[in-house]
Amino acid sequence: MAAPVSASPAYGPLAGLLLVSVTALAGGASADPAPLDTHNRERCPIVRPERCPGIIGTAQDDGRLFIGTTSGLFAVPAGGGRPLWHALAGQHVFGPRIAGETVWAGTRGGRLLALDVTTGNIRLRHRFPGWVYAPALAGGLAVTGGSDRTLWAVDQEKGALRWQKRLSQELTSAPVRLSESAVAAATYDGALHAVAVQDGSLLWSVSLPGPATGLEPAGGALRVRTFGGTVVLVDPETGATTQP
Template identity: 30%
Template sequence: MGCDGALNSCQAGCRDMYKTYLIGVVLLLTTHPAAAVEYAENPLLLNEHLLVSDQGLAVYDPVTLRLRWSVLQGEQTLEPVVADGLVLLSGGQGLQALDLASGKTRWRWRSETTLFSPSLDEGVAYLSGEDGTLVALRLVDGERLWQRRFDGWVYPPAVFGELLITGGSEGLLWAVDRRSGELRWQRPLGQELIYSPRALDSGSVVVTTFAGEVKVYSAQGELRWTRRFASLKSGLLVSGERILLSGLDGRIDALDAATGESLWQRSLGERLTLPAALHGERLLVVGDAGHLFEIDTGDGRLISRTRLIGEPVAAPLVYPQHTLFFMRSRALPRAVLIPRQSGDNNDQEI
C-alpha cells in the first residue's frame, strides 16, 4: 500500500497511517534540538522543511510531503547541511549557499573538483574536497577566512573545541587550528580513511580505514584503542556509548566506545551499502537485496524485516510508528511511508 505525497492524494486505507505519521512528525521535531555543530545529513528534517539530495536537491513540507522547491536536478549533489537560513550544498562543481525558504543562490564557492559536505559551527563553514583543500568560509557571505592544502583528498572535519580533526587519502589524521588553519598534530593511520571522522560524547574521535581498522583518538592525538575487521566497515553510527558498524560483509558490529570491546554482532545476509538510521534504541539498515532491517541497539536483536519495493536514495527517517523513505523515480524522489511493526514482513510492499 503506497502513501506518496500529500494527505489528499492518499486512498482511504492510507489516511489513518498518514494521521499517525503527522503525530510522529510533531514528536520528532519537538524532541530533536539543534546541535551546536551542524553536520550534513540526507535526508535532513527541520521544523518547516525536509531536504533530500539525489542528483539535485528537493525540499518538501515535512507535514504534507508536498514539494516546496528543487534545484540542480540531474547534477551531482551531496548531503545538505543547514544553518542560519542557508542550505549548503556541495557537488562536482563546488559549493552553493541557497536560501532555505526560496532555494535562490546567495553565494557560491567554485571548484574544478568535487567538494564534500561542509561542517558548520559558529557561523563558519569548514569545507574540504578531492583536491586536498581545507578552507574556512564565513557563512553569511562565503568570504574565505583561511585555506590550506594537503596531499590527496580531505574529508569533512569533526569539530573539537578549537580543533578540526580530519584525514583522507594520505593515511594520516590531522588536527588543525579552527581559527588559523595551522596544523597542530598529525598521526599515521596506516591506510586512508573510508570517510570523515566522527565525534564521540567522551571528547574522542572515531575513524575507519580501508585496512578494516577502527581507531579512537583523543582530541590531543592519543590513540585510545584499535580494532581490526576482516571486511571494510563503511557504515559508522554513534549511539551513546556504542559505536555501530556496518559493511559489505552484511554484519552489524556494536563496540563499546570507551574500550573497543565487542558488545554484540548480527549477521543479516545482505551487503549493507546504504546509510543507516537511528531512532532511540533502534537501528534501521537496508540490504542490497531490498530488505529493511530494524535492530535493537542494546543487544542486536532483530525486531523486524520488511521487503522494500523500490530503490531508496537516502537513509530512512524514523518516526514512532512509521519509517519514511524517499525512493528513486524518473523525476523527483518519491515519498513512501512504511508502518513500523515487529516480525517478518518479508516481500510485502508498503
C-alpha cells in the first residue's frame, strides 16, 4: 500500500467557506467541470479561468495533486493546472488520502468514497450518519469517523464494514495512521484515542490541552495542533505527550 508523497490535514466541517457549485455530477467524474465560485484565486492550484473553490485538504502522488474542496474533489497536475478530473461536484469533500491507485475521501453528507486516481470513477462507497472525514488507511482497512461519535472500519478491497467503535464525542480532525496495526482519532472533549486496526479495541487514550485541529506524523511522533494554538507531540506507542 503506497503512502502519499505529501498531504495536508482536513479540519472540521466549517474549515472552508460553503460555496455553491453550478455543476451536477452523478456518480463519476467530469474532465471539464463548470466554473466554481471565486475564492483565493491568486493561490489556487486549479486553473479554471476565474474561479476557485474553498480548499479543505490536499494529497499528492508522483504526478498529481488531489484537492478536497467545498465543491468536490479535483485532480490536477502536481504543479497545478487545469483539472484532470472533477468528482463529487457540489459536495463538501474532506481529505483526500491516497493508497496505490485509489484516492479516498469523506464528505459532509456522510459518504466515504474510494475513487480511481486516474479517472475519478467511484470504486467503493459507504454512507454513514452525519459527516465523515477522509479515512486513515492501515492494515487493509479504511478507518473513518466524524459527527456521529463513531469510528468505522471498511475493507479497502471489498468495501465491507469490518467493525465500529463508539467514542466519547464527535471527531475534530481526520483519523490518522499510527502504524499498520493502529490508528488515532481526536474528539471534541480534547481526548486523543488510539485503536487497534484489527478490531477497534482501545490501545490508549490521552487528554490534550484542547480539541485537536490537526494530526500529523513528525519524526516518529504524532504532532497535534489544538484549537487554542498549542502544539503537542504524542508517542504513538504509549500516548505519552511532550512539548516540542
